[in-house]
Amino acid sequence: MVVLFLVASTAFAVDVDGRIGTGEYAREASFDNGNFKVFWTIDQDRIFMALDVKANGWISIGFEPSRVMADADMIFGMVPPSGPVEAIDAFSTGTFGPHPPDANLGGKNDVLQFAGTRNGDRIIFEFVRLLDTGDRYDKKIPATGKLKIIWAYGPNFTFSAKHLKAGAETLDL
Numbered sequence: 001m002v003v004l005f006l007v008a009s010t011a012f013a014v015d016v017d018g019r020i021g022t023g024e025y026a027r028e029a030s031f032d033n034g035n036f037k038v039f040w041t042i043d044q045d046r047i048f049m050a051l052d053v054k055a056n057g058w059i060s061i062g063f064e065p066s067r068v069m070a071d072a073d074m075i076f077g078m079v080p081p082s083g084p085v086e087a088i089d090a091f092s093t094g095t096f097g098p099h100p101p102d103a104n105l106g107g108k109n110d111v112l113q114f115a116g117t118r119n120g121d122r123i124i125f126e127f128v129r130l131l132d133t134g135d136r137y138d139k140k141i142p143a144t145g146k147l148k149i150i151w152a153y154g155p156n157f158t159f160s161a162k163h164l165k166a167g168a169e170t171l172d173l
């Protein structure tokens with residue numbers, strides 16, 4: 001029984017180390033001809049997510065926009081060639097931004113853990129957050145069902161630099 005429990009509990013273990021191992025995540029989706037891949041595992045009250053993007057600038061995913069970018073709960077991964085890896089928990093206040101950090105709007109940074117690496121021409125960024133953070137600038141992520149997302153990647157690491165490419169999709173959690 002003990003052995004079985006250990007096997008079961010490690011089956012979905014995600015290491016937030018900036019690397020995506022084979023079978024590390026329960027689910028994945030690919031957009032923009034494979035340039036933007038998203039991986040995720042929902043475990044109890046939290047979501048582990050990884051972005052694997054062909055980019056040399058910021059990468060971002062947004063949850064539940066109302067229209068284009070408006071009201072999207074965004075997470076940015078910044079993995080520059082040198083310098084610290086950063087995660088930014090942001091919120092788009094307008095149709096085409098701006099998207100200030102939640103903390104600047106009176107909310108808070110709800111990224112519990114993050115890590116990033118560069119792998120050739122791709123950037124890998126992993127993060128963890130609660131499904132329901134309680135912050136009014138975060139969208140509640142359901143444990144099952146559909147989640148509307150937007151994705152984008154920028155030309156450089158300037159937070160306000162417009163994306164090279166962006167799109168809208170629905171994830172089947």
Ligand code: HEM
Binds near residue numbers: 060097099160
């Ligand atoms: C960083 C600063 C950003 C600026 C200045 C910006 C600006 C814009 C503008 C002006 C448009 C209208 C269409 C166009 O001109 O291409 C647009 C569209 C869009 N944006 Fe952003 N955006 C930013 C960040 C983001 C982020 C972080 C996301 C997703 C997480 C996003 C998702 C989208 C989507 C899905 C569209 C509609 C599809 C498209 O036209 O490409 N944007 N954005």
